Amino acid sequence: MQITGLKKVLGAALFGVSVAGASISGVAFAQDYPFRDITTVVVWGAGGGTDSINRMIMSEMETHLPVSINVINKTGGVAGSNGMVYAMNQPDDGYTLVGLSESNVTAAVQGGWDKKFEFWHPFIVGGSPDLISVPANSPYNTLEELVDAANKEPGSIPAAASGSGSIHHLNLLAIEKGADATFKFVPYKGSAPGQEAAIAGEVQLVVTSLAEQAPLLQGGLLKPLAMLTPDDVVFDGKTIPSAFGIYEGLDAYLPLKQAIGFAVHASASDDVKAAITTAFEKAMASTVVSEWATANFYDIGGQSGDEASALFSNLESTFAWTLNDLGVAKVDPASLNIEKP
Amino acid sequence: MEFLSTQLTGFLEALVYLASDPVTYAYISVSVFLGIVFGALPGLTATLAVTILTGFFSNKFPLEQSMIALIGAYVGAIYGGSYPAILLNIPGTAASAATAMDGHPLAKSGRGGEALGLTTTASFIGTLIGTVFLLAFVGLLLLVSKNIASPEKAMLALFGVLLSGTLMSPDLPLKGWISGLIGLAMAMVGMDPILSEDRYTFDWSYLLSGFQVVPVLMGAFAIPQILDGMRSNLSKQKPLPVGRIIPRMGALFSRMGLIARSGVIGTGVGALPGVGEDVAGWVSYGVGKSISKDGDQFGKGSLNGLVCAEAANNAAIGGALIPLLVLGIPGSPPAAALLGALKVNNVIPGPTIDPSFVLHVVAILVLASFTMVLMGLFTARIFILVLQIPQTVFLPIVLILTTIGSFSVGGGINDLYLMLGVGLVVTVMNTMQYPVAPLVIGVILGGLFDETFRRSLFLADGDLSVFVSRPGAAILLTLNVLLILSQTPLTSFIRQKIRLT
Numbered sequence: 029m030q031i032t033g034l035k036k037v038l039g040a041a042l043f044g045v046s047v048a049g050a051s052i053s054g055v056a057f058a059q060d061y062p063f064r065d066i067t068t069v070v071v072w073g074a075g076g077g078t079d080s081i082n083r084m085i086m087s088e089m090e091t092h093l094p095v096s097i098n099v100i101n102k103t104g105g106v107a108g109s110n111g112m113v114y115a116m117n118q119p120d121d122g123y124t125l126v127g128l129s130e131s132n133v134t135a136a137v138q139g140g141w142d143k144k145f146e147f148w149h150p151f152i153v154g155g156s157p158d159l160i161s162v163p164a165n166s167p168y169n170t171l172e173e174l175v176d177a178a179n180k181e182p183g184s185i186p187a188a189a190s191g192s193g194s195i196h197h198l199n200l201l202a203i204e205k206g207a208d209a210t211f212k213f214v215p216y217k218g219s220a221p222g223q224e225a226a227i228a229g230e231v232q233l234v235v236t237s238l239a240e241q242a243p244l245l246q247g248g249l250l251k252p253l254a255m256l257t258p259d260d261v262v263f264d265g266k267t268i269p270s271a272f273g274i275y276e277g278l279d280a281y282l283p284l285k286q287a288i289g290f291a292v293h294a295s296a297s298d299d300v301k302a303a304i305t306t307a308f309e310k311a312m313a314s315t316v317v318s319e320w321a322t323a324n325f326y327d328i329g330g331q332s333g334d335e336a337s338a339l340f341s342n343l344e345s346t347f348a349w350t351l352n353d354l355g356v357a358k359v360d361p362a363s364l365n366i367e368k369p
Numbered sequence: 370m371e372f373l374s375t376q377l378t379g380f381l382e383a384l385v386y387l388a389s390d391p392v393t394y395a396y397i398s399v400s401v402f403l404g405i406v407f408g409a410l411p412g413l414t415a416t417l418a419v420t421i422l423t424g425f426f427s428n429k430f431p432l433e434q435s436m437i438a439l440i441g442a443y444v445g446a447i448y449g450g451s452y453p454a455i456l457l458n459i460p461g462t463a464a465s466a467a468t469a470m471d472g473h474p475l476a477k478s479g480r481g482g483e484a485l486g487l488t489t490t491a492s493f494i495g496t497l498i499g500t501v502f503l504l505a506f507v508g509l510l511l512l513v514s515k516n517i518a519s520p521e522k523a524m525l526a527l528f529g530v531l532l533s534g535t536l537m538s539p540d541l542p543l544k545g546w547i548s549g550l551i552g553l554a555m556a557m558v559g560m561d562p563i564l565s566e567d568r569y570t571f572d573w574s575y576l577l578s579g580f581q582v583v584p585v586l587m588g589a590f591a592i593p594q595i596l597d598g599m600r601s602n603l604s605k606q607k608p609l610p611v612g613r614i615i616p617r618m619g620a621l622f623s624r625m626g627l628i629a630r631s632g633v634i635g636t637g638v639g640a641l642p643g644v645g646e647d648v649a650g651w652v653s654y655g656v657g658k659s660i661s662k663d664g665d666q667f668g669k670g671s672l673n674g675l676v677c678a679e680a681a682n683n684a685a686i687g688g689a690l691i692p693l694l695v696l697g698i699p700g701s702p703p704a705a706a707l708l709g710a711l712k713v714n715n716v717i718p719g720p721t722i723d724p725s726f727v728l729h730v731v732a733i734l735v736l737a738s739f740t741m742v743l744m745g746l747f748t749a750r751i752f753i754l755v756l757q758i759p760q761t762v763f764l765p766i767v768l769i770l771t772t773i774g775s776f777s778v779g780g781g782i783n784d785l786y787l788m789l790g791v792g793l794v795v796t797v798m799n800t801m802q803y804p805v806a807p808l809v810i811g812v813i814l815g816g817l818f819d820e821t822f823r824r825s826l827f828l829a830d831g832d833l834s835v836f837v838s839r840p841g842a843a844i845l846l847t848l849n850v851l852l853i854l855s856q857t858p859l860t861s862f863i864r865q866k867i868r869l870t
Contacts, residue, residue, distance in 0.1 A: 073713075073715050076715050104575075104578050105574055105577070105578070106574060106577055109574070110781075139574075140574070186828055191562075191565060192564075192565045193565070212828075214824060214827065214828060215562070215563060215565070217562050217820065218717070220717045220719075220721055221717070221719075223721065224515075224719055224720055224721050225518065225519070227515050227720065227721075228515060228516055228517060228518040228720075229516070229518065230518040230519055230828065231828075243721075244721065249515075356565050
């Protein structure tokens, strides 16, 4: 009790000081953001893609801000809902950011929380493009050969992707629809185990991101067949063709690309958003970010504001309705007013 | 050969890299010191030391530094248990139970210093032997493990739980299996890995991600130890006096063969899934007793017996890390805690583990063993003083560390309730002499077993013959069946028949 009493007194004193300070600086008060350290709550584990990207971009943004940014992790829940709920419950004053990725858009339909993604004002740093690969000793050398084999006996070729409703699973579904083939989807806990299964010959193809496959492609353990993005990619001196050039109808379903970045409450004030956007844009323009992206096989995003929101809302509707169609959505996307893609 | 030389150069690079960073020395000396203290204090085990540091480091520090701290504490604690074993006849950890057999009689006859010195050097060489095997085998096994698919993994996981249950049980193997089954059942809670259905979550979102490893480890290894320690009064005894500690080179060199053999046995036992340093010590001691010329002197104060136990239990560390790094199957309970640390840091052991990470682990083990031998030979008197700290002082500190550790993993207050719940259940199990290690191994390997077993069936369209048609899986299945059969009344009946005729 004594301590809380003391805190109250201290709080009141601090409040008095800050009110006094504000009245002196007058109009400048609103422009003062940020005047204390910012905390970024990453909703995925330390060492993962979202975590390392946030740590990288935050340390770069720090150099353009008068304050420090601390990055912490709050994992767990459903599709990162623990961290999002935690950040949601913090004041929308821009001192709590949330580090997230495209996978978080499923939190609502999976029952993790009851907000649409528009609760956030997102900033996209980038993402690594997905591709379809086969084991090094696979008989298939092109996407056509693989699809033809699948068409001979639909559902016979096992395909690995991380868990139901992940970005990689959605990419696999999209290629099935676009190329009119049926594989046998085998879910794995994350990309690494799926890739290991492909190397062990347990599955005959795997869909994960270029960043995740890079060491295995370089080591000759996996053979890349096609990028699931519109452009060919030159990797290690060899061209990986885009699946878009092979199957015409693909652009109706793809690209569905990773979007990793961070967000602030959409309800935050315009000044706060503007200050973060400025720091974000300066950071994105730096060589640190571009070098990091090249070295790790990420594509630079850089979207913020309406553009980023539109990207996320497209991801949200695709993810939500796909999960609904698969019968694994706990909450009907219609009841959340998520539009059909 | 070429492979070995690349491994060796990689290891040397890692060693130089670590040795050139001053931070390494701070971490390694503090962690080895802490490890020895934990090992020396009766009631605090090596597993506990590694577990507490796992929780404490969590993912807030760079992985490399966490690994230095965890491995340093591991090596230190396995060795540290020998102090009270020799000087008080109380094994500081289960791993040094065999050490007490000869160590204490030696100390009683005034040769405590000699025993400690030889123990220190034997532990040192033992650790290095285990490390050499780790360096040589992990690379080779990683190449082979690329072909290990779900059916083999499922059978290996099951084998780990069963073997741990069989060998870690103080009386009946059945009790070990029951403990393992409880662990397996706990692993089923959460979102199922194949169909993404909730299982036993009762609509509580905390349970969706399943029971987290770190709070379970804390509950299983720390809480019962603390409760037990507070009830007993071990530290009233005065440690026996100690003379010269630095061993005579002659005494050491004449036992090199013995140390090498014990080291190999220790590594082998350590590499068995879920079977730890204590079994390694006993097996090596048993082998030594039956084949040494002075075997009849074992237990009466034989330096050879002491060396057998101590070289083996430390060698088991390197052994225990082999299946951990290659397959994600911990070779001992402290390795299970290490696996928890790897998981928290998103390192997935297996064929695609970063080879340089393995080399770093090997380099850290080497540094830790050197730190251990220096501390053991020159600061042993500090550790002897530690033996006199009353439990009422250090156990509450351990409880606080445990609580912080469980909480810091990020699951919130529920993780603390989980830790307490598991702790109370395990305390009851301890009283009824059910081993706890199989439970923890069950929790850790249960998820792997569940996922790989069901995925095997999914891929084979429900055809159980997939476990027989693949040679690897068939061999492992046979091992599992033999292990179970070997413990049934039928086999003991047959054995008796054979003996009678």
